[in-house]
Amino acid sequence: MLACLIGYFGDFDLAEEATAEAFALAAQRWPDAGMPDNPGAWLVTTARHRAIDRLRRDRVLAAKLPLLAQPPEEAEDVMDGPPIPDERLELVFMCCHPALAIDAQVALTLRAVAGLTTEEIARAFLVPAETMKRRLTRAKSKIKVAGIPFGVPVASQLPERLAAVLAVVYLIFNEAYSGPGQPAESLASEAIRLGRVLAALLPAEPEVLGLLALMLLHDARREARFDGQDLVLLPDQDQSRWDWRQITEARDLLDHALLDPSLQHGPTARGPYALQAAVASLQAETPLDWPQVAALYGELADRTGSDVVRLNRAVAIAEAGDPAAALAIVDGLDLPGYQYWHSTRAELLRRLGRAAEARAAYREALALARTIPERRFLERRIAET
Amino acid sequence: MQYALLIYSKPGAAEALSAAEREANHREYLDIKKLPGVVGGASLHPVETATTVRVQDGQTLVTDGPFADTKEVFGGFYLIEADDLDQATEIAARIPAARIGGSVEIRPVIDNG
Numbered sequence: 376m377l378a379c380l381i382g383y384f385g386d387f388d389l390a391e392e393a394t395a396e397a398f399a400l401a402a403q404r405w406p407d408a409g410m411p412d413n414p415g416a417w418l419v420t421t422a423r424h425r426a427i428d429r430l431r432r433d434r435v436l437a438a439k440l441p442l443l444a445q446p447p448e449e450a451e452d453v454m455d456g457p458p459i460p461d462e463r464l465e466l467v468f469m470c471c472h473p474a475l476a477i478d479a480q481v482a483l484t485l486r487a488v489a490g491l492t493t494e495e496i497a498r499a500f501l502v503p504a505e506t507m508k509r510r511l512t513r514a515k516s517k518i519k520v521a522g523i524p525f526g527v528p529v530a531s532q533l534p535e536r537l538a539a540v541l542a543v544v545y546l547i548f549n550e551a552y553s554g555p556g557q558p559a560e561s562l563a564s565e566a567i568r569l570g571r572v573l574a575a576l577l578p579a580e581p582e583v584l585g586l587l588a589l590m591l592l593h594d595a596r597r598e599a600r601f602d603g604q605d606l607v608l609l610p611d612q613d614q615s616r617w618d619w620r621q622i623t624e625a626r627d628l629l630d631h632a633l634l635d636p637s638l639q640h641g642p643t644a645r646g647p648y649a650l651q652a653a654v655a656s657l658q659a660e661t662p663l664d665w666p667q668v669a670a671l672y673g674e675l676a677d678r679t680g681s682d683v684v685r686l687n688r689a690v691a692i693a694e695a696g697d698p699a700a701a702l703a704i705v706d707g708l709d710l711p712g713y714q715y716w717h718s719t720r721a722e723l724l725r726r727l728g729r730a731a732e733a734r735a736a737y738r739e740a741l742a743l744a745r746t747i748p749e750r751r752f753l754e755r756r757i758a759e760t
Numbered sequence: 761m762q763y764a765l766l767i768y769s770k771p772g773a774a775e776a777l778s779a780a781e782r783e784a785n786h787r788e789y790l791d792i793k794k795l796p797g798v799v800g801g802a803s804l805h806p807v808e809t810a811t812t813v814r815v816q817d818g819q820t821l822v823t824d825g826p827f828a829d830t831k832e833v834f835g836g837f838y839l840i841e842a843d844d845l846d847q848a849t850e851i852a853a854r855i856p857a858a859r860i861g862g863s864v865e866i867r868p869v870i871d872n873g
Contacts, residue, residue, distance in 0.1 A: 474845055521868050522761050524844035532846070 376419055377487060378466035381525055387487070387515040389426050397422035463488065464576045465525050471540040472523045479514035480543050481550075486511055488572070489565045499550070499562050534642040537577075541586050541648065544569045548590050563594055574628070581641070584632035585649025591625035592655040594618070606748070609658060622659050629656055650675040665695035682708045686716060689723075698726045714743035718753065725760050733760050762799070762869035763840050763848040768832035770861030771807075777860070785856040792838065792854055797847075803836035832862055839869070 381390040397418045405411075470483040478500075485491045485499075497507035517523065528536040548566035570587035577583045599616040600607055607613075632638060632649045639645070654671050657664055672688035675681075685708055693701035702723040710716035721736035734757055741753040774782060793801060807826070814821045835857065842848040845866065852864040 472845075474849075521866075522763075522842070522844040522848070524846050526844075528846065 376415065376422070377490075378462040381462075381466060381469075381487075387518060390422075393422040393426035394418075396425045400425075461576070462525075463572060464527055467540055467573070467576075468527055468536060469518065469523060469525045471536075471543045472518075473536070473539050474521060474523055475514055475517060477543070477546070479510055479517075480539070481546055482507060482510050483514050484543050484569070485547065485565065489569055491565065537580060537582065537643065540573070541582060544573070545586060545590070545648070548593075563590075563597070566590055567594060579638060579641075580643055581632040581638045582643040582646040582648050584628045585646060585652050588625040588628040588632065589648050589652035589655060591621050591628070592652060592659065595621040595625070595659075614659075614661075617659065622656075625652065626656055629653060645674065645678075647675060647678055650678065663694075665691050669695055682710050683713070683715075686710065686713075686719060690719060693723055693726070698723045702727065712743070714740050714749075717743065721756070721760075725756075730760050761842065761844075761871065763842055763845075764867045764869055765801075765838040765840060765848070765852050765855065766834065766865040766867060767803075767836045767838075767855055767857050768862050768865065769835045769857040770831065771833055773857075773861040785860075788854070788856050792851065795851060797841045797851065799839050799841055801836065801838035804834070807833045835862075 377390055377394050381387055400421055401414075401418060405414075467484065467488055470487055471480045475483070482496055482500075485496045486493065491499075493508050493511060494504050497504040500507070527533075544566050547562055547569070550562050567587070567590050570583075570590055573583045574587045595618040596609075596612060598618070599612040599614070629649065629652050633645065633653060650671055654668055654675075657668050657671070669688055669691035672684055672691055676684040676688055685704060689701040689704040689708075692704065702720070705716065705720050705723060708716060717736050717740035721733045721740060724730075724733035724736055737753055737757045737760065741750060741757070744750045744753055774785070777785065789803065792798060810825060812823045812826055814823075838851070838855075840848060840851055842851070848866050852858065852866055855864050858864045
């Protein structure tokens with residue numbers, strides 16, 4: 376509904392205020408007069424009228440009147456009114472426009488698309504409500520003044536702009552895993568809900584399906600990731616605590632994204648989200664198909680050029696039974712400041728019986744380790760090797 | 761709405777090009793000026809020719825320069841009419857300075873009408 380009004384008036388604040396007024400009016404009238412036959416249309420029409428009244432009333436806003444290119448004549452008769460156009464997609468692209476700072480994109484998306492209040496967003500990101508309010512105000516003002524469009528980008532820009540939208544949704548999801556406590560869990564649900572909205576609006580974009588599958592798979596293991604306060608690693612997780620319904624849903628989406636022939640030719644086919652989801656899906660299988668995981672990481676490394684992905688590929692190759700080949704890959708990577716490069720190297724050297732080199736590499740990893748459980752694990756390894 | 765496309769170039773970047781490339785760039789700048797929606801603009805002489813004016817306590821202070829050691833120098837601008845920021849960005853992306861080490865800043869123009 377908000378999307379519809381922003382599309383209509385091209386003004387975020389005006390649309391928000393008018394929407395709030397329409398809901399207030401509905402709360403007043405509906406209990407006595409009964410709910411109209413088409414409540415959605417009633418709300419949109421009422422909000423439009425409120426916004427038009429406001430524009431006419433307020434001389435300061437007189438400059439915006441040209442925005443009202445077509446006064447809604449048909450709006451008097453809401454019962455036969457046209458169906459409300461779904462303009463959420465336009466809204467998403469506006470909120471995730473690259474001309475906005477990334478924290479503003481995240482906040483606007485949660486506010487306008489997911490419908491969270493400013494206070495809820497502030498709590499989730501552990502900033503004062505005033506700060507979040509200023510961030511949103513600045514972003515909305517930039518949209519208006521700089522002329523950030525309310526619309527779906529042209530085909531030539533779509534892959535890049537879609538990547539920005541997906542990055543915002545994944546950032547919201549990952550915030551749920553880095554931030555502590557209750558709000559984090561609801562953020563994960565919000566991200567998944569946004570993912571579902573996008574999948575419904577863009578069902579032929581494999582990366583949209585891939586991201587939703589990836590989030591569903593990670594989220595399905597949420598309950599099993601903790602034993603009290605301790606982190607439980609994947610191989611040790613109690614699989615009966617996994618949400619198998621969610622895993623099945625993700626696999627169906629993924630099959631569609633990676634195997635449906637009509638989806639395999641666009642610029643976003645077999646992209647990073649779908650490939651990561653495919654790895655996460657294999658990780659929910661026993662026994663784990665390591666050669667297949669290695670192949671997927673290889674494809675992902677080609678797509679992203681990331682040395683961290685190449686490191687993951689080496690781990691999969693070692694697990695598939697070839698630690699020597701894995702070590703050759705690891706030694707070819709340039710990640711000297713990365714703890715897991717050193718610890719992976721150490722583990723491979725240990726498996727190859729090169730104990731002295733392994734201990735030295737474990738010490739390098741220990742020097743970079745920040746959490747106590749990690750330090751304890753590495754010290755134990757040094758003593759044992 | 762109107763936008764100013766402020767062009768910042770990397771000092772020396774144009775000089776590093778061949779004569780033919782410089783000529784091609786120059787033609788591109790002229791072509792952009794002819795695009796529909798482009799309503800004005802100017803290209804400026806190098807910063808070495810600049811003079812800075814400040815007024816302090818009613819006194820006009822004129823100095824040579826600036827010769828601040830900047831990575832990018834303001835070299836000119838276009839004034840354009842565009843529907844929205846995306847359309848303005850499309851024109852900005854065609855400006856040669858943006859791909860040879862410089863950048864283009866898009867600023868919405870205040871509508872006093």
